[in-house]
Amino acid sequence: MTRLFGLPEHVxxxxxxxWALLIAATLLVLVLRWRKPGHYDELVSRTASWWWMIGAFTxxxxxxxxxxxxxxxxxxxxxxxxxxxLIPTRRIDRGLLLFAYLAIPIQYYWAAIDWYNMFxxxxxxxxxxxxxxxxxxxxxxxxxxxxxxxxxxxxxxxxFCLSHMAMLLVSGEVHNPVAGGVGxxxxxxxxTQFNDVAQYTWGKxxxxxxxxxxxSPKKTWEGLVGGVLTTVALAAVIGPYLTPMDVLxxxxxxxxxxxxxxxxxxxxxxxxxxxxxxxxxGLIPGHGGILDRVDxxxxxxPAFFHFFRYFFTP
Amino acid sequence: MSKNxxxxxxxxxxxxxxxxxVILVALGLTVRxxxxxxxxxxxxxxxxxxxxxxALALMSLMPLxxxxxxxxxxxxxxxxxxxxxxWFVTHIIGIIPVVRGSARKGVNPLVACExxxxxxxxxxxxxxxSRGDPEKxxxxxxxxxxxxxxxxxxxxxxxxxxxxxxxxxxxxxxxxPFNCTxxxxxxxxxTGSYNAFMKAFEARITALAAEDKHPDWD
Numbered sequence: 001m002t003r004l005f006g007l008p009e010h011v012x013x014x015x016x017x018x019w020a021l022l023i024a025a026t027l028l029v030l031v032l033r034w035r036k037p038g039h040y041d042e043l044v045s046r047t048a049s050w051w052w053m054i055g056a057f058t059x060x061x062x063x064x065x066x067x068x069x070x071x072x073x074x075x076x077x078x079x080x081x082x083x084x085x086l087i088p089t090r091r092i093d094r095g096l097l098l099f100a101y102l103a104i105p106i107q108y109y110w111a112a113i114d115w116y117n118m119f120x121x122x123x124x125x126x127x128x129x130x131x132x133x134x135x136x137x138x139x140x141x142x143x144x145x146x147x148x149x150x151x152x153x154x155x156x157x158x159x160f161c162l163s164h165m166a167m168l169l170v171s172g173e174v175h176n177p178v179a180g181g182v183g184x185x186x187x188x189x190x191x192t193q194f195n196d197v198a199q200y201t202w203g204k205x206x207x208x209x210x211x212x213x214x215x216s217p218k219k220t221w222e223g224l225v226g227g228v229l230t231t232v233a234l235a236a237v238i239g240p241y242l243t244p245m246d247v248l249x250x251x252x253x254x255x256x257x258x259x260x261x262x263x264x265x266x267x268x269x270x271x272x273x274x275x276x277x278x279x280x281x282g283l284i285p286g287h288g289g290i291l292d293r294v295d296x297x298x299x300x301x302p303a304f305f306h307f308f309r310y311f312f313t314p
Numbered sequence: 315m316s317k318n319x320x321x322x323x324x325x326x327x328x329x330x331x332x333x334x335x336v337i338l339v340a341l342g343l344t345v346r347x348x349x350x351x352x353x354x355x356x357x358x359x360x361x362x363x364x365x366x367x368x369a370l371a372l373m374s375l376m377p378l379x380x381x382x383x384x385x386x387x388x389x390x391x392x393x394x395x396x397x398x399x400x401w402f403v404t405h406i407i408g409i410i411p412v413v414r415g416s417a418r419k420g421v422n423p424l425v426a427c428e429x430x431x432x433x434x435x436x437x438x439x440x441x442x443x444s445r446g447d448p449e450k451x452x453x454x455x456x457x458x459x460x461x462x463x464x465x466x467x468x469x470x471x472x473x474x475x476x477x478x479x480x481x482x483x484x485x486x487x488x489x490x491p492f493n494c495t496x497x498x499x500x501x502x503x504x505t506g507s508y509n510a511f512m513k514a515f516e517a518r519i520t521a522l523a524a525e526d527k528h529p530d531w532d
Contacts, residue, residue, distance in 0.1 A: 077491075081342065085477060085493035088530035094480070098490045276527050281493060282344035 001179060007062060008179040010241050011186055015058055018190060022054055046286030053284070053293070057189065061182050065169065066112070068182070072166045073108040078290040079158035080104065082281045086271075087150050092140045096131065100155060103127055107159050111166035119167055123160035128152055157298045158291075164301040165189065168308070175313045176244055183242040184308065191235055191254060192300040195261045199227025216269040219262075228258035244312055256307050257300050264299030268292070316405045322382070325406050329373065329381055337367065337374045341481055342493045346525065350471065350498040351375060355383045356431040357501075358470045360458050362519060363440035364479030369407070371478060371494060372438045385410045385430055386438040410437070412457075424461050431465050441515070445484045459512045462504025469501035472515060474522035480531055497522040 002009040029047045033040045060071035084097055103123065110119040132148045165185055172181035179186070203223025211219045232254040239250020268291055272280060281289025316322065337343065352359075359372050369386040376384060388409040394400040403409045410426050427437055441458040462470050477494030499518045504511045 078342070081491045082493055084491075085480075086529060089480070091532055094483075094486070094490050095488055098488065101491060275529065281342075282346075282495075283342065 001177060005062065006064075008183055010179040011061070011183050014179075014183075014186060014190075014238060014242060015061075018054060019058075022050060026051070042286055044286075049284045049286050061185070065182075068169060068185075069108055069112050069166045072162070072169075073104055075290065075294060076104050076108070076159050076162045077101065078283065079162060079294055080154060082283070082289050082291050083154045083158055086275055086277065086280060087154070088146070089150075090140065090143050090147050092138055093135065093147055093151075096134055096138070097151075099134070100131070100151060103155060103159050107163050108166050111163055111170055114170050116167070116171060119163070123155055127155055131155075161298045161302050162294060164305040165297070168301070168305050172308070175308075178240075178244055179242045187235075187239065187242045187253075188257065188301060188304045189297070191231055191238075191257050192261045192296050194234060195227055195231040195258045195300075196265070196296055198230040199223045199258075199262065202226025202230070212266050212269075215273055216266050219266065219269075224262055228255065228262070231255075231258040231261075243308075245308075249311070253304060253307060256303050260299040260303035261296030264296040267299065268295035321405050325408065326378070326381060328406050330378055333370050333374055336489075337371050337494075340489075340491055341367075341371075341478075342491075343371060343375070344493060344495045345375060345498065346496070347498040348375070350500060352436060352469060352471060352501075354380070355434040355436040356465070356468045358431070358437045358439055358458075358461065358468060359473055360439050360441050360470055360515070361473035361475055362523075363442045363445050363452075364475065365445065365482045365484070367478045367482050368440065368445075368475060369409075369438050371475065371496065372473065375496065375498075376436070380436065383435045384408065384438060385435050387412055387427055387440075389414050389443075392444075414443075424457060424464070427461055428464055431461075431468050445479075454512065454516060456508075456512075458515065459504065459508045462502070462511050462515075463508050464504070466503055466505045469503060470515070471501050472499035472518045472522060473497065474499070474519055474525075476523075476526065476528050495526055497525050 004012045007015075026047050029040060029043050033044055056071065060068045080101065084100070089097065107119070107122055110122060131151055135144060135147060165188065168188060169181040169185045172184040176183055199219075200223065203218065203220045203226075206222040206226065207218075207220035209221045210217060211221055211224055232251045235254025235257065236247050236251040239245045239253060240247055243250065243253075245253060268280070272278070279288030280291035283290050284293055287293050316325075361368060361372055369388070373381070373384050373386070386407060386409045388403065388407075388411065390411040390413050393403045393409065394411070404411075410430055412423050412426070413421075414423075427439075430437060439458060439461075441454045442452040443455045443457075444452075458470065462468070474497045475494060477492045480490070481492045481494065482489050499522050502511065502514055502518065
């Protein structure tokens with residue numbers, strides 16, 4: 001593959017496409033605000049946050065693979081911290097939670113050195129066994145089960161699931177002659193985020209019938225179907241350009257991403273409902289917390305990774 | 315505070331780099347009603363107290379250009395236990411030392427605070443006095459009310475913080491990352507009686523605390 005600025009040429013042009021879309025969306029939002037001042041403040045801060053997020057992502061993938069891995073690990077850190085700050089925790093586990101954070105550099109190190117088996121078992125096997133035993137050693141049994149359960153789920157979601165992005169970046173390199181590991185990462189992240197926006201937009205335009213009235217009353221069948229179809233269409237266009245998949249396989253990958261993204265979204269919504277909060281935090285103006293932004297990726301990253309690995313690696 | 319330019323640069327770098335890295339990046343603050351923070355001195359930020367990080371978190375809410383005016387108010391007996399510690403809190407943190415219990419001896423312990431406000435400085439003050447039980451609001455001491463009534467023109471901004479008592483509670487030196495929420499209240503003035511001010515202040519802090527649902531911690 002041809003390289004431009006150290007990146008596969010196709011990724012550079014695709015990135016330029018994302019920026020063009022961002023600029024077009026920004027102009028649209030500015031026109032809306034100019035026509036009806038005060039009506040679109042939320043949309044304006046949302047768009048401003050997209051500039052920061054797309055800027056950070058572009059910077060991270062452009063500098064080097066190592067910077068990209070550190071950036072993805074930092075997202076896991078922010079997500080785990082937000083999660084641990086939201087859930088009820090026991091005072092006795094304070095020191096132990098520091099160990100939980102240590103899981104992040106270790107897990108991303110397995111991804112960085114492309115040690116797939118260790119990457120796969122570290123959180124679901126070793127940490128799954130380690131933390132409950134450590135809690136038992138500390139001797140406090142009151143609230144033991146909920147402490148074990150919440151920590152294990154949080155580590156799986158924010159560390160294990162999200163780290164599939166880093167593993168895709170590293171291990172995908174040799175299996176993608178078109179645009180390398182970074183092309184696959186780009187395909188996953190951009191389509192998942194696009195899918196969120198598409199489902200939201202279709203829902204706003206046509207939304208009538210609620211999918212999950214108890215969990216996320218704003219989600220509608222119209223938004224879900226319209227969003228997934230839009231994602232499938234975009235995936236079919238950019239898939240052959242960024243990945244070794246042809247049009248049909250790319251469309252299927254788009255379907256996997258769209259549905260998985262939706263499931264990740266409602267899963268985090270279920271957690272928020274239980275905790276009685278609207279947003280998981282205030283880190284990203286207009287969006288909420290980091291978990292509100294990466295909720296769909298917690299499902300889409302492992303789903304796409306294993307889809308691609310099963311069908312496209314020997 | 316020191317006039318020595320070298321010490322002032324050290325203080326600036328400490329707050330611009332170390333404090334902001336720890337408070338804003340490693341921990342992370344969610345600030346509600348940021349627009350209620352004072353644009354300039356004199357003013358008093360009066361917050362609940364859970365952690366040694368409280369003063370640093372409040373100070374990092376303010377722009378760095380106001381740093382020379384930011385003065386946390388702290389007890390002499392707690393911070394001046396060694397020469398190095400005393401130097402650090404005086405010159406780098408820039409505290410105004412208060413002698414606890416001096417009012418009983420007929421001395422106004424708040425003279426230095428009043429003078430600082432007259433110079434247009436911004437005080438960071440913890441009306442509970444000490445940190446007490448983590449993440450529980452303790453009984454308010456009288457200092458804030460006396461200060462408010464002595465300088466009725468100065469806005470007193472009530473602030474409720476949650477989370478730092480989990481990140482670095484009393485009695486621990488192990489920092490564990492937790493997000494911290496900071497709810498800034500509408501400013502109050504000590505124009506009425508002392509009792510009226512204390513009542514209004516306590517009501518406002520309690521209302522700020524009730525704005526969010528905080529997870530269990532026990």
